[in-house]
Amino acid sequence: MATFSPLSTEHISPVTISTASPPSVLKKVLFVWLPVSPIFPVGIGYLVNWLHRHHPEVTISVLDLTQVPEKDVKRELARKIGDFQPDLLAFSWRDVQIFAPHEGDNSLRRAFEFYYSPNPLVRARAALDGIRMVWKYKNEFNKKLRLIKEGIRLAPQSRVMVGGGAFSVFADQIIKLLPEGVIGVVGEGEDAIIKVVEGRPVDDDRVIYRKNGKTFRGKKEGGVAIRSAPYDLPYLESVFEGHAFYHRTMVGIQTKRGCPYGCSFCLYTYIEGKRVYYRDPEDIVNEMRQYYDRWGIRNFWFADAQFIPGVKAIPEAMDLLKALRDSGMKISWSGYIRTSLISPEMARLMVESGMGDLEVSVTSGSQEILDSLRMGFRLDQLVEGCRNLRDAGYKGNIILNYSLNAPGETEETLRESIRSYEAICSIFGEDRVYPMVFFLAVQPHTGFEKRLMREGYLEEDYNPITLNPVTIRKLLYNPGHLGKMIARACLLAWDEEPMKIGRAVMRELASVLGRPSTPRSSSLEVPSPS
Amino acid sequence: MNRETVVYQEGVSGWESLKGVPPGIRLLLGIDGSLTRALEFLGCGPVSVEILSPPSSETRLVYLCLSGLGPVVQALTQIPSPVSPEDREILMDTRPIGPALSKNRGPLRREGLTILRSPGTGQGVPDFRWERTLLWNRIYDLVVSPGPRLTIREWFLPPLEDVLEGVRLP
Numbered sequence: 134m135a136t137f138s139p140l141s142t143e144h145i146s147p148v149t150i151s152t153a154s155p156p157s158v159l160k161k162v163l164f165v166w167l168p169v170s171p172i173f174p175v176g177i178g179y180l181v182n183w184l185h186r187h188h189p190e191v192t193i194s195v196l197d198l199t200q201v202p203e204k205d206v207k208r209e210l211a212r213k214i215g216d217f218q219p220d221l222l223a224f225s226w227r228d229v230q231i232f233a234p235h236e237g238d239n240s241l242r243r244a245f246e247f248y249y250s251p252n253p254l255v256r257a258r259a260a261l262d263g264i265r266m267v268w269k270y271k272n273e274f275n276k277k278l279r280l281i282k283e284g285i286r287l288a289p290q291s292r293v294m295v296g297g298g299a300f301s302v303f304a305d306q307i308i309k310l311l312p313e314g315v316i317g318v319v320g321e322g323e324d325a326i327i328k329v330v331e332g333r334p335v336d337d338d339r340v341i342y343r344k345n346g347k348t349f350r351g352k353k354e355g356g357v358a359i360r361s362a363p364y365d366l367p368y369l370e371s372v373f374e375g376h377a378f379y380h381r382t383m384v385g386i387q388t389k390r391g392c393p394y395g396c397s398f399c400l401y402t403y404i405e406g407k408r409v410y411y412r413d414p415e416d417i418v419n420e421m422r423q424y425y426d427r428w429g430i431r432n433f434w435f436a437d438a439q440f441i442p443g444v445k446a447i448p449e450a451m452d453l454l455k456a457l458r459d460s461g462m463k464i465s466w467s468g469y470i471r472t473s474l475i476s477p478e479m480a481r482l483m484v485e486s487g488m489g490d491l492e493v494s495v496t497s498g499s500q501e502i503l504d505s506l507r508m509g510f511r512l513d514q515l516v517e518g519c520r521n522l523r524d525a526g527y528k529g530n531i532i533l534n535y536s537l538n539a540p541g542e543t544e545e546t547l548r549e550s551i552r553s554y555e556a557i558c559s560i561f562g563e564d565r566v567y568p569m570v571f572f573l574a575v576q577p578h579t580g581f582e583k584r585l586m587r588e589g590y591l592e593e594d595y596n597p598i599t600l601n602p603v604t605i606r607k608l609l610y611n612p613g614h615l616g617k618m619i620a621r622a623c624l625l626a627w628d629e630e631p632m633k634i635g636r637a638v639m640r641e642l643a644s645v646l647g648r649p650s651t652p653r654s655s656s657l658e659v660p661s662p663s
Numbered sequence: 664m665n666r667e668t669v670v671y672q673e674g675v676s677g678w679e680s681l682k683g684v685p686p687g688i689r690l691l692l693g694i695d696g697s698l699t700r701a702l703e704f705l706g707c708g709p710v711s712v713e714i715l716s717p718p719s720s721e722t723r724l725v726y727l728c729l730s731g732l733g734p735v736v737q738a739l740t741q742i743p744s745p746v747s748p749e750d751r752e753i754l755m756d757t758r759p760i761g762p763a764l765s766k767n768r769g770p771l772r773r774e775g776l777t778i779l780r781s782p783g784t785g786q787g788v789p790d791f792r793w794e795r796t797l798l799w800n801r802i803y804d805l806v807v808s809p810g811p812r813l814t815i816r817e818w819f820l821p822p823l824e825d826v827l828e829g830v831r832l833p
Contacts, residue, residue, distance in 0.1 A: 170719040377667065381777070381802050381814050383721075383743045429775060431804055431812050432743035463774075465812045467745060489812070492745035528808065530747045564767075567747045632752040 157188045158332035159292065163219035165284065166197045167277045167297075168206060169227045171378070175385040175436055176297065176322070177225055181372060182364055183323040183357075188330060194219075195373040198280070207283060214287045221292045221329060222284050223322075226277055229299035229307075229598065240266050242627050248606055249620035267600045274598070278310055285312060292329055296322045301404050302577060304341045306598050308348060317341040320404045321390060323357040356390060356410045364420035366427055380428040385436035388417050388453060389446070392438035395507040396496075397580035398536070398573050401438035409442055414453040418460050425462050432489070435468030443509075447474060454482035465489035472518030473510040480518070480525035491522075492532045498553030499546035502539050507580065512553060519560045531561055535635075536571045537619050538611050540584070544646050547615070551643050568635035570623065573610040585610075618645060671778040681778070684799070687830025688819065692778050692801050698817060699759045702727060702735060705826070712757040721746055723754040735823035737784050741814045760813070761805060768807040776803045784818045796821060 162184065166174045174197065181193055194217050201209045214222075243266065246259035285293055296318035300307055308317045318325050318340055325338040340351040370376050391409040392401045424430035441450050457466070464487045472493055475483070493515070497503055500512050519531070535550055558566045575582050577597045585591045591607060611619060619638070622645065626637030670684065671677025671692075681689060694701050702710045706729035713726040713734065722741050726734035740760055742750050753763045765771050778801045783793050800818040819827070 172719075381775075381804075381816070382741060429777065429802075431775070432814075434744055465743060467743065489743060490745055490747060530749065532745050532747050567749065569748075632755070633748040635748065 154187055154327070155331040155333065157191050157330045159191070159220035159330045161192045161217060161219045162194075162221045162223060162326075162330065163213065163217050164193070164195045165210070165222065165224045165280075166195065166199060167224055167226050167280060168198045168201075168203070171199055171382070172227070173379040173382065173384050174225060174227075175387065178364075178369055179362070179387065180223070180322055180326060181369055183362065184326060184330065185365065185368055186363075187327050191330060193372045195369075195375075197373070197375045197378065200375045200378050206280065210280060210284060211287055214284065219288055219291050221294065221326075222288055223294045223296070223326060224281050224284065226295060226297040226300040226307075229274060229303050242623075244605065244609060245620050245623050245627075247602070249617060250624060263602070271600060278307075281311060281315070285315070292316070294318060294322070294326065294329060296325075298404065302400055303598055305348070305577075306596065308341050308343060311343075313343045313345075315342060320406070321357050323359075324353070356406055356408060359387075359390060359410050359412050361413055361416065363416050364423065366420070366423035370427070376428075381430070383432040383434055384424050384428070384430045385434045386417060386421060387436050388412055388414075388440070389437050389442070389449070392442045393445075394439065394442065394509040395580065396509070397506050397584065398576065399438075400576050400579060403578040405438060409446060411446075411449045414449070414456045417453055418456045421457070421464070422460060422462065425464065431464050433464055433466040435466060437468060440468040440470045441474045441479075444474065447476075447479065451479060451482060454479070454486045457486040458482060463487070467491065469494065471510055471515065472522065473514040475518035475521050477521045477524065480521040480527065483522065484525045484527050488527070488529065490530045490532065491527075492534065494534045495550075495553060495557075496534065496536045497539055497542075497546065498535075498548075498550035499542075502541050502546055505541050506539060516553075516556050516560070519557055523560050530565045530567060531557060533557060533566060533568045533635075534571055535568055536573045538613070538615050539573055542615055544615070547619075547642055548646050551639055551646070554639055567633065568639050570619075570635050570638045575608045575610055581610075618642075667779055667781040669777060669779055671776070673774075673776040677778065684778075685828050685830070686832045687827030688799050688824065690830070691819065691823075691827060692799060693776070695773055695776075697759060697761060698736065698738075699727060702729060702823075706730060706732065706735075712759075714755070714757060717754075721754075723760070725757075729822075732822045732826070735820055735826075737818045737820060739816045743812060760815070764805065764807060764813065770807070772806040772808075774804045774806050776801060781818070784820075793818075793820060799824065 164177045164181065166177055174195075177195055181195065184191060184193060194213070196210065196213045198206050198209065239262070243259040243262045246255050247263055250256050250259065281293070281295060293314065294316045295307070295311065300317060301319045304317045304319050308315070316325070316329065316335060318338075320339050325335050325340055328335045328338060336349075336351040337353060338351050339353040342349055389409055389411045391405045391407060392399075393407050393409060395402060395407070421433060424433075441447060457464075466487055467489045470491055470493065472491075495512075495515065496506065496508060498512065503510070503512065533554060535554075537547065537550065554566070554568050573581060575585060575591065582591065586593055590612075595604060597608070619642070622638050622641035623634065625641050626634040630637040669677075670680050684692065691698070691701060699710050708730050711728045713728055715724040715726060717724040721744060722739060724737070724739050727736040727738060729735050740754065742754060746754075749767060753760060756763055761771060778799070780797055781800055782795065782797055784798065798818045798820065800816060802814060802816045805813040805815060
């Protein structure tokens with residue numbers, strides 16, 4: 134494997150936690166990254182470091198099945214288990230491909246063609262393609278289940294844990310498909326894995342497991358104490374044979390966990406909780422420095438629910454940006470950022486520390502809709518933050534995510550969305566602003582799902598991982614006559630400008646709906662270019 | 664099993680080990696401009712680009728082909744998230760990526776050249792024709808301030824190595 138020469142980073146000695154931890158009863162832990170598109174396993178990296186700091190006597194290994202050709206995956210799992218003989222098998226499952234299409238993926242187009250195209254031939258083609266996609270998603274799902282079951286078969290004496298983002302969301306469904314005894318982890322897994330390694334009960338953690346045909350769920354108070362969590366990349370390299378696969382790529386960094394916002398469609402609050410736990414900026418920059426020096430990483434993604442989750446997060450974000458700027462690393466970083474909290478000083482620090490292109494979830498141009506979705510920001514402040522960025526000399530692109538046809542959407546609120554897009558174009562210039570058109574996908578454990586159940590749109594016992602066309606249509610929330618109008622606009626846009634359909638949809642909608650008349654008191658006024 | 668080795672890292676190491684690289688290959692590995700243009704002059708004709716199935720939606724994988732020789736270079740371009748529609752369009756374009764990016768984003772800088780000797784065309788990019796062959800390859804970043812910072816990896820395939828190995832320094 135290639136290793137980039139460490140320039141200045143010293144190997145960090147394992148720090149034994151000062152509070153007396155019970156001794157480990159499990160001595161060999163194998164982390165398995167289930168096959169996914171090539172993305173560095175951020176969560177496994179943190180778990181490895183956490184476990185090593187608490188129990189340096191435990192031998193750890195990481196098996197990354199993403200790097201293994203599909204035909205060899207099962208054999209590689211068997212080889213690794215045979216060689217390593219783990220006491221604990223910890224699977225990380227990142228993606229469950231339910232039908233959640235988005236721009237850049239043909240499935241949204243095919244779904245819209247199938248449901249809305251007036252041309253029967255187009256609908257037939259979309260149906261055939263849809264069947265192929267559904268089969269592919271189902272197959273991927275079953276493949277991961279089979280790998281976990283195979284691991285259990287090959288290591289019958291091992292404890293088995295399953296976690297990861299996708300598992301956390303669909304834990305209720307997936308745990309029923311796995312043998313009894315498997316411990317599922319919902320959300321962060323640091324505390325749970327320590328308990329399992331120490332042979333302690335896990336019922337006071339966010340776990341899910343089955344026993345005697347019944348499903349049990351543990352409950353956790355508070356979050357993992359991540360404030361001081363130094364990262365030891367050389368140690369990770371020593372236990373992760375395939376780490377070179379991720380050199381010179383983009384790596385995710387968690388600067389905090391949790392999100393205080395209650396956006397009704399978002400899953401982050403369910404996975405990470407509403408209380409925000411911050412990492413020490415010094416630890417974060419030190420972690421990035423190690424990636425920079427050892428792996429040649431220049432692109433970082435802050436894998437937080439929101440980079441600035443509320444006013445209270447501003448001092449932490451500023452400290453981090455200052456430390457990044459002063460580090461002298463020539464990097465580009467990005468993340469989910471609401472511009473509503475970007476002051477002139479914050480904007481300057483963002484630019485100076487290397488912020489790349491920006492993705493902003495506007496969702497709607499109507500303040501009423503934003504409030505009904507509990508988004509927790511004001512549109513006028515979001516636009517003000519954009520102005521601050523421009524004034525600070527920001528030169529990147531802005532991707533604006535809109536979720537059209539949310540509950541309460543009217544022709545007038547759609548016009549307001551067009552207006553908000555134009556307002557931001559007037560700040561940065563149209564060529565740097567890319568609207569992306571999404572729909573509110575219904576996801577389990579969200580306020581939006583509960584609301585739709587209350588309103589009778591969804592059955593209480595619907596299956597969120599089902600792949601039948603009726604459910605897919607419901608989960609891809611775009612009801613009513615506005616839904617048809619937006620879908621037609623999308624279909625026209627795909628034909629007209631397939632690579633930039635967001636802009637084309639905005640144009641189509643503007644031509645159908647006409648320009649907004651007088652701005653409402655709660656909506657945006659297009660600022661005069663300055 | 665052959666392992667990947669880093670031969671040269673810009674600003675860090677590698678002048679001595681470069682001496683072991685055949686001159687023709689060394690010349691092309693070190694070129695600080697359009698590789699496509701260099702290949703065109705090598706082949707006395709246009710380079711055609713064949714787009715391959717990429718390992719992820721943030722990447723572009725292509726063969727650069729020369730008439731009579733077929734694929735001579737395999738190139739993988741990674742673009743960091745978030746990927747704008749403009750970036751996606753560039754990723755799907757058969758034209759060389761540098762000029763396309765430069766047109767929209769302004770001047771480009773190349774940084775962080777690393778030269779490697781690797782078995783096959785890299786992990787995640789399996790091409791079974793070259794699976795067991797040691798190949799010269801290079802990685803560099805294309806930087807447009809303030810971003811994106813594209814990372815490009817180019818593997819020189821055996822037909823190109825065969826041609827370049829004939830080049831001798833006086």
